[in-house]
Amino acid sequence: MVGNAFRKLRRDLAFRHGRRLRQFNYWLLARVAMAIIWLLRLLPVDSALNFADRAARRIGPWVGRHNVAIANLRNAYPEKSDREIQAIASDMWGNMARLAAEYIFLDALFDYDPAATKPGRIEVKGVEHFVHIAEEPKPHIIFTGHLGNFELLPVAAATFGMNITALFRPPNNPYLADYILSTRRSTMGSLLPSSTGASFALAAILEKGGNIGVLVDQKFSSGLETTFFGRPCESNRVLGTLARHYDCDVYPARCVRLPGNRFRLEIEDRLNLPRTAGGSVDVHGTTQLLNDVVERWVREDPGQWMWFHKRWEISGPRRKHRQARQRGKAA
CATH class of the missing domain: 3.40.50 (Rossmann fold)
Known part of the structure; x- marks a missing residue:
């Protein structure tokens, strides 16, 4: 009886700790993202978008989802070489970074x-x-x-x-x-x-x-x-x-x-x-x-x-x- 209560308490504490940690990670990521947004706002539109593209092409291959992208590309394009697959993945990260940065400049972009x-x-x-x-x-x-x-x-x-x-x-x-x-x-x-x-x-x-x-x-x-x-x-x-x-x-x-x-x-x-x-x-x-x-x-x-x-x-x-x-x- 005591053992069951202890195990339940331990699960509850682990759940609460996990939830707080997840919220902290969300908060930290948001702070980093907002800092990047603040920096990009200091640049001209084209310079900001081009910078985001270049940065993402360097960082993207180190992200865990990069492996998912490569696997999906190889299944979709079995005829393409590894170099071609990696090039598409690089373009993808550049596109996603531009998309994120473009939120800042939507009014200026739509002309x-x-x-x-x-x-x-x-x-x-x-x-x-x-x-x-x-x-x-x-x-x-x-x-x-x-x-x-x-x-x-x-x-x-x-x-x-x-x-x-x-x-x-x-x-x-x-x-x-x-x-x-x-x-x-x-x-x-x-x-x-x-x-x-x-x-x-x-x-x-x-x-x-x-x-x-x-x-x-x-x-x-x-x-x-x-x-x-x-x-x-x-x-x-x-x-x-x-x-x-x-x-x-x-x-x-x-x-x-x-x-x-x-x-x-x-x-x-x-x-x-x-x-x-x-x-x-x-x-x-x-x-x-x-x-x-x-x-x-x-x-x-x-x-x-x-x-x-x-x-x-x-x-x-x-x-x-x-x-x-x-x-x-x-x-």
């Missing part, structure tokens, strides 16, 4: 002016789609992936008068989350944190004729079984489900990072969604189609995607079932 005679930092492809979505009195879904500076897409939507709510995942670090959220809200319009009830909130927006923006290239535990770069993965069904329920148009959009700290924002023609025999949107087929679109984008600019993400990690029960099935085939 799009349709009447300008000289090109600025931002060029837009598919202006007619932005205008059409903004003017058409019905709900729309716009999806993208973590490519280039994808954060610029909601800024562009707001510029064209598009009423859109963007779904986003707050960082685990609560100290950084507050800063990032305030930065996003000042330039990107309506934002919806990704949480348990987010799908219902998205449905309510579409029900009222609004537009939503969703990132679709992350792992989703116990999601639909799909493929990405020819490998099994789990994907969120929410976009396909909402498209079926509200029968709304779905548009792909992405940001392409260009030389000289410039960007091209593209919104493509609406997708021709796969349908069931009864004529309704095929949720599984639509979810796979989204993966195929993002894969096409990533293949065009592999260094602008987050290869360190465990996109192909399968959740526990499904992984065990697949392993058992493979053992049965081997026998």
Whole structure:
């Protein structure tokens, strides 16, 4: 009896200590990040972004997730040499560092002016789609992936008068989350944190004729079984489900990072969604189609995607079932 109570007390103390240590690590990381942000603000925009790129290319290979990125790249591009794989990984770290630094300069970076005679930092492809979505009195879904500076897409939507709510995942670090959220809200319009009830909130927006923006290239535990770069993965069904329920148009959009700290924002023609025999949107087929679109984008600019993400990690029960099935085939 005493032994059980002692073990419970020890577990409670270990849990509290671990939680406090995690909070301290979050606080310390946030302080370091804010110090770096303060230093970058002292530099001109181009100098700050180029410095962040160079620093990340040196530091990235020493980060634990670098090994995940290399493994993912080798599986995606078995035909590429080690030198080519490492070069893509280096570009990836540079892209991620630029993305982080660009939060500081979002107002200065987004200089799009349709009447300008000289090109600025931002060029837009598919202006007619932005205008059409903004003017058409019905709900729309716009999806993208973590490519280039994808954060610029909601800024562009707001510029064209598009009423859109963007779904986003707050960082685990609560100290950084507050800063990032305030930065996003000042330039990107309506934002919806990704949480348990987010799908219902998205449905309510579409029900009222609004537009939503969703990132679709992350792992989703116990999601639909799909493929990405020819490998099994789990994907969120929410976009396909909402498209079926509200029968709304779905548009792909992405940001392409260009030389000289410039960007091209593209919104493509609406997708021709796969349908069931009864004529309704095929949720599984639509979810796979989204993966195929993002894969096409990533293949065009592999260094602008987050290869360190465990996109192909399968959740526990499904992984065990697949392993058992493979053992049965081997026998």
